[in-house]
Amino acid sequence: MAYDVQKIRKDFPLLGRQVHGKPLVYLDNAATTQKPKGVIESLTRFYSETNANIHRGNHGLGAEATALYEQARGAVARFIGSETGEQIVFTRNTTESINLVAQAWGRANVKAGDEILITEAEHHANFVPWWQLAQEKGAVLKVAALTPDGLIDAASVKALLGPKTKVFAFGWVSNVLGGVNDAKALTALGKAAGAVVLVDAAQSAPHFAMDVEALGADFVAFSAHKLLGPTGLGVLWGRHSLLESMPPWQGGGSMISTVSAENITWNRLPWKFEAGTPNIADAVAFAEALKYLKGLGWEALEAHEKALSERALAALKGLDGLTLYGPQTAKDRVAVFSFNLAGLDAGDAGAILDSLGLELRVGNLCAQPLMKHFACAGMIRASFYLYNTLEEVDALAEGLKRAQKMLGKVGAKA
Amino acid sequence: MTQALPPKLQAMVDELKGVDDLTDKYEILIEMGKEVPDIPAQKKVAECQVHGCQSLVHVYADYQDGKLHPHGYADALIVNGLLSLLVLGLDGLTPKEFLAVDPKFIESTGVIKTLTPSRVNGFYNIHEKLKLEALKYLAAGEKP
Numbered sequence: 001m002a003y004d005v006q007k008i009r010k011d012f013p014l015l016g017r018q019v020h021g022k023p024l025v026y027l028d029n030a031a032t033t034q035k036p037k038g039v040i041e042s043l044t045r046f047y048s049e050t051n052a053n054i055h056r057g058n059h060g061l062g063a064e065a066t067a068l069y070e071q072a073r074g075a076v077a078r079f080i081g082s083e084t085g086e087q088i089v090f091t092r093n094t095t096e097s098i099n100l101v102a103q104a105w106g107r108a109n110v111k112a113g114d115e116i117l118i119t120e121a122e123h124h125a126n127f128v129p130w131w132q133l134a135q136e137k138g139a140v141l142k143v144a145a146l147t148p149d150g151l152i153d154a155a156s157v158k159a160l161l162g163p164k165t166k167v168f169a170f171g172w173v174s175n176v177l178g179g180v181n182d183a184k185a186l187t188a189l190g191k192a193a194g195a196v197v198l199v200d201a202a203q204s205a206p207h208f209a210m211d212v213e214a215l216g217a218d219f220v221a222f223s224a225h226k227l228l229g230p231t232g233l234g235v236l237w238g239r240h241s242l243l244e245s246m247p248p249w250q251g252g253g254s255m256i257s258t259v260s261a262e263n264i265t266w267n268r269l270p271w272k273f274e275a276g277t278p279n280i281a282d283a284v285a286f287a288e289a290l291k292y293l294k295g296l297g298w299e300a301l302e303a304h305e306k307a308l309s310e311r312a313l314a315a316l317k318g319l320d321g322l323t324l325y326g327p328q329t330a331k332d333r334v335a336v337f338s339f340n341l342a343g344l345d346a347g348d349a350g351a352i353l354d355s356l357g358l359e360l361r362v363g364n365l366c367a368q369p370l371m372k373h374f375a376c377a378g379m380i381r382a383s384f385y386l387y388n389t390l391e392e393v394d395a396l397a398e399g400l401k402r403a404q405k406m407l408g409k410v411g412a413k414a
Numbered sequence: 415m416t417q418a419l420p421p422k423l424q425a426m427v428d429e430l431k432g433v434d435d436l437t438d439k440y441e442i443l444i445e446m447g448k449e450v451p452d453i454p455a456q457k458k459v460a461e462c463q464v465h466g467c468q469s470l471v472h473v474y475a476d477y478q479d480g481k482l483h484p485h486g487y488a489d490a491l492i493v494n495g496l497l498s499l500l501v502l503g504l505d506g507l508t509p510k511e512f513l514a515v516d517p518k519f520i521e522s523t524g525v526i527k528t529l530t531p532s533r534v535n536g537f538y539n540i541h542e543k544l545k546l547e548a549l550k551y552l553a554a555g556e557k558p
Contacts, residue, residue, distance in 0.1 A: 020435075020528065021434075021435070021436075043502050345490070345492075345493075346495075347468055347469060347490050347494045347530070347533065348444075348490050348493075350530075351440060351528075351533075352437065352440055352492075354528060355435075355437040355439075355440055363468070363530075402437070406437075406440065406444055407444065407491050
């Protein structure tokens with residue numbers, strides 16, 4: 001069946017609105033995606049029909065809510081190829097998933113003098129928790145270099161991995177550059193060196209299929225809201241034996257088995273890591289998002305995104321004074337593009353684009369080390385998703401031309 | 415009650431209010447910014463820098479014959495446009511008159527509600543820095 005983007009757009013109520021009196025062109029999908037009707041209706045339905053706390057009350061409503069929540073966990077497990085649902089921990093977001101590993105696993109396993117390896121391309125979410133852990137433990141934080149295209153340099157990773165490396169954490173896809181790293185090969189390098197490997201899949205999960213078992217990593221983290229799901233829900237997948245061996249992170253209800261003043265025993269996986277009432281409704285709605293994505297099919301989605309990428313690359317490269325960071329071809333990338341225009345302040349350009357209805361992101365993109373790598377204070381990022389059209393790529397190019405015209409001469413400012 | 419704005423500032427505010435389209439408002443703002451003279455290199459120093467702005471902004475004020483003359487420069491054009499409202503629109507007032515202007519006048523122009531919080535704060539931080547200059551000269555002016 002042909003990919004009918006106009007039909008798909010009708011499933012996303014928000015896309016029909018205007019901003020500043022102009023039709024919305026939503027190009028901030030790497031920050032968060034819009035939600036299909038099925039997801040929105042699922043939230044309303046849950047609160048209208050099934051809302052109750054889970055895993056506790058011995059009443060029928062609670063049992064129904066529990067079943068929906070655990071079914072959502074099962075849907076996530078199937079979606080990423082996890083052998084069991086026990087390995088799926090629901091968190092608030094990718095950031096919390098990574099913090100969970102850095103604190104629960106990290107505090108128990110990383111000692112003074114040990115090494116933690118990350119890369120220059122990491123989002124602050126996969127940088128700061130490791131920096132904090134290194135500070136706390138007296139461990140050494142090492143940062144792997146990038147290739148000229150902004151992909152993680154395997155040679156640098158290899159050179160920095162050693163017997164002291166306890167953990168190697170990297171992003172599968174850069175939230176800034178859109179480059180797709182060879183996560184399987186990088187994971188294998190980390191594992192060969194005896195390190196625990198965490199993959200930040202926040203920016204890869206929305207764009208292509210993942211099979212966590214085939215990937216071979218120890219932990220994989222991503223967020224629901226970047227793939228059509230609600231905000232406030234993240235996923236941590238972990239290797240069963242590691243999750244079992246880790247101490248819990250936060251303490252409270254649900255995560256315990258028995259509690260007395262003398263002793264506490266922990267609940268089984270995955271509940272050991274889900275203290276307190278979890279984000280029930282959003283987990284249930286996330287299952288709807290996954291169903292929607294499955295209905296479209298990865299192959300069709302990837303083909304559409306490739307067409308968007310090719311059009312965007314041609315349009316962006318056709319603009320005077322534009323510097324595109326990251327992979328320069330549609331190969332090895334998703335449709336996330338960060339760039340600067342010579343002589344233009346990214347904030348100025350972003351404000352003008354916004355006034356034209358083009359909603360995209362400017363600034364350091366939560367990746368200050370990467371900004372430093374490219375010697376710039378900020379970038380303009382246009383990130384596309386499955387409901388964006390080729391016409392919206394053209395609208396971006398026109399908007400950028402307008403910004404250049406309004407803001408003055410190309411190359412006027414260094 | 416909203417206090418009347420100084421005539422120069424009122425004219426600038428009216429020009430911005432005169433168009434509905436946000437892109438047109440930015441166009442006007444950018445043009446206003448181009449009217450702001452650059453400041454000497456010796457004023458582009460930490461002492462004159464406005465903190466809390468995403469872009470690099472420097473402001474200071476001269477005081478002559480009882481009147482305040484604000485100067486400034488921002489390295490981003492829209493910020494420079496916002497700065498022009500304060501530097502050009504409030505030029506030649508006494509420190510007391512300067513201090514009587516509520517910077518919230520910016521809200522009526524419709525250019526600030528859609529800017530990022532850092533830019534909105536940037537505008538108020540520019541005003542705050544100039545306010546300190548006005549207070550400095552107000553104290554000096556009060557001396558016999």
